[in-house]
Amino acid sequence: MSKKMMGFWAVFAIVFGSQIGSGIFMLPSVLAPYGMFGIYGWCIAGFGAILLALIFSELCARFPQTGGPHIYVKKGFGMLPAFFIGWAYWLVSWVSTSVVVVSAVAYLNPFFDNPSPNTNLVTEICLLAIITAINCKSVKLSGQIEFALTLLKFIPFVVVPIILLQSFDSSCIAISKDLASASVQKLISIVTILCFWGFIGVECATTPAGSVKNPEKTIPRAIILGTCSVAIVYFINNAAVMGVVPSAILAQSSAPFVDAIHVVAGKNVSLLLSSVASIVCIGTLNAWVLTSAQISLGLAQDKLLPAFFAKKSKEDSPYISVLISSIGLVPILILTKQENFADQISYIINFSVIVFLIVYIMCCAVYLKIMFKEKNILKIILGVISVGFCMLAILDSPIRAIIDSSVFFVSGCLILPFTPFFRSKK
DSSP: OOTTOBOHHHHHHHHHHHHSSHHHHHHHHHHTTBTHHHHHHHHHHHHHHHHHHHHHHHHHHHOOOTTTHHHHHHHHHOHHHHHHHHHHHHHHHHHTHHHHHHHHHHTTGGGSSSOOHHHHHHHHHHHHHHHHHHHHHOHHHHHHHHHHHHHHHHHHHHHHHHHHHTTOOGGGOOBOTTTTTSOHHHHHHHHHHHHHGGGTTTTGGGTTGGGBSSHHHHHHHHHHHHHHHHHHHHHHHHHHHHTTSOHHHHTTOSOHHHHHHHHHHOHHHHHHHHHHHHHHHHHHHHHHHHHHHHHHHHHHHTTSSOGGGGOOOTTSOOHHHHHHHHHHHHHHHHHTOOSOHHHHHHHHHHHHHHHHHHHHHHHHHHHHHHHHHHTOHHHHHHHHHHHHHHHHHHHTSOHHHHHHHHHHHHTHHHHGGGSHHHHHTO
16 A cells, blocks of 8 residues: 555644644634524534534545545446536535635734735735645645644643633623624524535545545544534634633624733734634645545546546645646735725625535535335434534525625536546547
């Protein structure tokens, strides 16, 4: 077996790293106006993520191939649906990565004197270039770096809640006056969508299956353990932050973890945490750049993208895919540049989550198709509940976000004629 193959802990790091990162560090600000509903949202979103983790672990055990979701759709419904799912999934994987880049740089702002949006933009592009270079070199190197950065993540996620919970004040968690008249159903649906952003990446470990030792065993274990760990970490840490900084102040913060620790432990500790938080977000960026490249690699290997996407370096890295994803990310960073941090993050989250949920629904449909054939009642129930969770989240989303998300699928019509799959059908 190749020495370049990833083992359990490297895959666990990808699962944990791709979910834990920008979500935990920026969502307290976005959720602050919703008061206690923000806490409820983590419980509901975590439950849905664990259900999806069980489904993806089962699918990966049956189809351990590089590429992730499009592999399962291909097995269940054929090549054409697989192309559109794979295309949208790949597109949104690097578009939504902009949230991670923005968050990583935002946590460095306390070291500078109110840097301008243009300064932040230059820093974001430089950071992206470094991570791109690492991923162009080697898949194994990227996995090793991800594991090291994952270990570092346990510092803020263990130490910070211990410090903050000693000063926890439930009166800090208050709903905004602008939202006080909204219905409970509407508030729950909004916060669930926002919180579910934190769990996007539950399927990431399935994408590099071709580069993993014993993927049919390694990946399912890593997905389930990783997602359960993420759910616990999210709930405790966000509750701790929201219970220290008043909601009105927290909603304006671009670095909520740092502001919370500043209140309790002072400036020096908050600056240290700011550094760690930025590094954690960089780990998530690394995980998503790796994942995005593996998605397009799998599509190219299945002739659903042009063949050059499958070109690899001597160190087994699909460097062309890495470069294309990273270059495509730059215009997104420019177009979404805003003065208000929360607005910039929320805009990207709204349409990205819907695209991911549609991909998840299709994978759940494949899962149900298999389980109906096998007449496995318990797993059929699991699949139905998972589909219901995703559907409810989509139906309660803003109309504009649904329209924006449809562009990711429809745009595939422009690329389909250039794929080897389409040309072979002529």
